[in-house]
Amino acid sequence: MKITPEATLRRQEITRRIIYALVALAVITPFIHALPFKFKPMTLSKNLYDKVESLKPGTPVLLALDYDPSSMAELQPMSIAILRHCFRRNLRVIVMTHWNTGVGLCKDVCEKMAAEAGKESGKDYVFLGFKPGYQNLVLNMGENLLGAFDKDFYQKPTEGMPVLEGVRSLKDIPLVINIAAGASIDGLWIPYGRDRFGFDLGAGCTAVMAPDLYPYLQSKQLIGLLGGLRGAADYETLIGKPEAATKGMQAQSLTHVLLIVLLIGANLVYIGRRYFGPKEA
Amino acid sequence: MPPIEQPASSKTRAIEILVVVVCLAAFLLTCLLVQWPEGQSKVSARGIGVILAAGLTLIMYSFLYRDNPLFKAAENLYVGATLGYTLITTYRLSLKPDIIDPLFIDPPTLGVFAGEFARRFVPIVLGFFLLTRLSRKYAWLSRYSYTLMVGWGAGIGIPIVVHTFILQQIQPAIRPLLDAETFRALTPFSWVTLGSPALWSIIGTLVILVGTVCVLFYFFFSMEHKGAGGAVSRVGIWFLMISFGASFGYTVMARVSLLIGRVQFLIEEWLGIAGR
Numbered sequence: 001m002k003i004t005p006e007a008t009l010r011r012q013e014i015t016r017r018i019i020y021a022l023v024a025l026a027v028i029t030p031f032i033h034a035l036p037f038k039f040k041p042m043t044l045s046k047n048l049y050d051k052v053e054s055l056k057p058g059t060p061v062l063l064a065l066d067y068d069p070s071s072m073a074e075l076q077p078m079s080i081a082i083l084r085h086c087f088r089r090n091l092r093v094i095v096m097t098h099w100n101t102g103v104g105l106c107k108d109v110c111e112k113m114a115a116e117a118g119k120e121s122g123k124d125y126v127f128l129g130f131k132p133g134y135q136n137l138v139l140n141m142g143e144n145l146l147g148a149f150d151k152d153f154y155q156k157p158t159e160g161m162p163v164l165e166g167v168r169s170l171k172d173i174p175l176v177i178n179i180a181a182g183a184s185i186d187g188l189w190i191p192y193g194r195d196r197f198g199f200d201l202g203a204g205c206t207a208v209m210a211p212d213l214y215p216y217l218q219s220k221q222l223i224g225l226l227g228g229l230r231g232a233a234d235y236e237t238l239i240g241k242p243e244a245a246t247k248g249m250q251a252q253s254l255t256h257v258l259l260i261v262l263l264i265g266a267n268l269v270y271i272g273r274r275y276f277g278p279k280e281a
Numbered sequence: 282m283p284p285i286e287q288p289a290s291s292k293t294r295a296i297e298i299l300v301v302v303v304c305l306a307a308f309l310l311t312c313l314l315v316q317w318p319e320g321q322s323k324v325s326a327r328g329i330g331v332i333l334a335a336g337l338t339l340i341m342y343s344f345l346y347r348d349n350p351l352f353k354a355a356e357n358l359y360v361g362a363t364l365g366y367t368l369i370t371t372y373r374l375s376l377k378p379d380i381i382d383p384l385f386i387d388p389p390t391l392g393v394f395a396g397e398f399a400r401r402f403v404p405i406v407l408g409f410f411l412l413t414r415l416s417r418k419y420a421w422l423s424r425y426s427y428t429l430m431v432g433w434g435a436g437i438g439i440p441i442v443v444h445t446f447i448l449q450q451i452q453p454a455i456r457p458l459l460d461a462e463t464f465r466a467l468t469p470f471s472w473v474t475l476g477s478p479a480l481w482s483i484i485g486t487l488v489i490l491v492g493t494v495c496v497l498f499y500f501f502f503s504m505e506h507k508g509a510g511g512a513v514s515r516v517g518i519w520f521l522m523i524s525f526g527a528s529f530g531y532t533v534m535a536r537v538s539l540l541i542g543r544v545q546f547l548i549e550e551w552l553g554i555a556g557r
Contacts, residue, residue, distance in 0.1 A: 017345070017346065020345045023537075023540070024544075027537070027540055027541055027544050028544055028548070031544065031545065031548045031549075031554070032548075032554075072542065073538050073539050073541060073542020073543070073545075074535065074538045074539075074542070100367070100370040100371055100374045100375065101363075101366060101367055101370055103370065103374060129374070130370075130374045130375075132374075132375045132379075135437065135438075139437070190445055191441045191442065191444075191445040191446070192441060195441070195444060195445050195449065196441070206535050206538075207531040207532070207534040207535035207538060208528075208531060208532050208535040210531050211524070211527050211528045211531050212528075215450060218453045218489075219449050219450055219452060219453045220453075221445070221449060227531065228531065228534050228535055228538055229534065229538040229541065230534070244545060247545070248538065248541040248542070248545060251537075251541045251544070252534065252537055252538065252541060255537045256533075256534075256537075259533065
């Protein structure tokens with residue numbers, strides 16, 4: 001029996017739709033019914049957690065949240081978990097962003113987490129908002145933080161704010177955490193920030209970016225890394241507050257199992273067809 | 282091979298239209314039941330936002346079945362909304378606080394205006410020059426701005442790039458295989474149980490050494506990759522393939538995460554099923 005190209009195309013289209021349906025099912029099922037997938041936080045995530053944990057209460061920490069709604073699914077749970085941890089440790093939190101399209105998200109997450117922890121803007125944390133400039137801004141912050149941000153997002157003068165007491169520049173901040181969707185970790189904060197001003201840098205990124213950042217862990221230019229939804233789920237587990245990312249990881253795990261099965265199955269079918277099946281017309 | 286759209290028969294088209302109508306009715310009914318709770322006279326602003334977001338999400342995923350006019354409309358809306366939002370935020374967060382407010386809103390006197398204007402004159406002019414790219418006659422003015430940007434970028438960037446991406450990266454790649462600290466941590470049992478971090482540190486350093494040399498050799502084209510050279514080159518290919526595999530795995534994870542984010546929104550916020 002000979003198979004026509006039209007029949008092959010039709011079969012491929014049907015197969016494609018079956019795969020989409022299976023993936024949809026794999027993603028939806030864990031939200032309806034809990035699955036027994038367990039995971040242990042990775043060392044990279046634990047390193048960042050340990051660093052935050054080691055800081056004394058009152059230590060200033062800078063959080064640069066450089067993402068926008070397109071990567072919210074992976075990065076917003078990280079921001080929530082890290083802010084929750086910092087507030088729980090009574091650290092002085094300074095939040096900013098290099099993405100003007102991400103300001104709304106950062107403001108929301110800051111206010112929500114501060115309200116949950118009973119923290120006050122200007123005293124326990126400050127949301128500096130967005131400033132253009134990228135490298136220039138980081139270099140400027142390294143020289144004079146209050147000059148770079150003379151007002152916070154709510155137009156209150158930063159000079160004299162209790163949260164910024166003793167913080168004149170990036171040199172006075174022992175830990176910076178950059179949660180980023182673009183190139184700001186290795187294109188901005190490592191070369192223009194960490195390597196120039198000497199603070200410890202932790203990072204959270206989308207899963208696509210994670211493999212490119214591994215060399216910076218080896219060279220200790222990064223002290224820890226949260227990679228994608230898994231990184232966010234790790235941090236939620238470490239602070240003992242499993243939420244969106246942990247739930248999402250159930251769906252992630254089931255989808256991975258499905259994809260592995262499909263990959264093996266498709267290869268077996270391919271091999272079978274190649275050696276034992278009918279020849280195409 | 283990319284899927285080729287087959288022209289649908291009239292019967293298939295009728296079934297598809299029926300499915301779309303049923304889906305639309307189900308969507309509207311769900312919105313009415315979930316987002317318009319009993320006893321309320323109208324849907325809240327947030328509820329309308331959730332309904333819109335849910336509808337657009339479902340329309341976007343309709344592309345998985347086939348390209349369709351609703352998807353096209355939603356796609357264009359997405360591009361337009363993103364551009365509009367970027368323009369507005371750029372104005373509100375950059376132009377307004379840095380140019381409009383200090384020059385025209387805040388300064389109460391002419392002296393203050395003159396001072397602010399003098400401070401901001403050069404950046405404003407250089408920024409304006411960039412816009413002259415739109416005119417053939419005056420495009421040459423933009424070269425002044427680009428000259429400054431390129432000159433500054435090279436001056437600041439080159440030493441930083443050499444330090445961060447070359448010197449700092451070479452350091453861990455050429456560390457000693459067995460330094461004093463690792464040697465002290467090793468015990469005869471390390472080799473038997475394979476449980477010692479010091480032993481794994483040595484193995485890790487060896488892997489990095491072999492990987493770096495073999496991959497670099499693969500990109501060395503001044504000699505033919507035959508014999509021993511060919512073997513080294515093949516090992517380099519294996520390292521590259523493993524690296525691409527890791528990147529691909531992470532990419533799959535990222536794309537599935539985006540789907541999970543939308544499904545989580547649909548289930549928890551639109552349908553109101555508050556998780557497990």
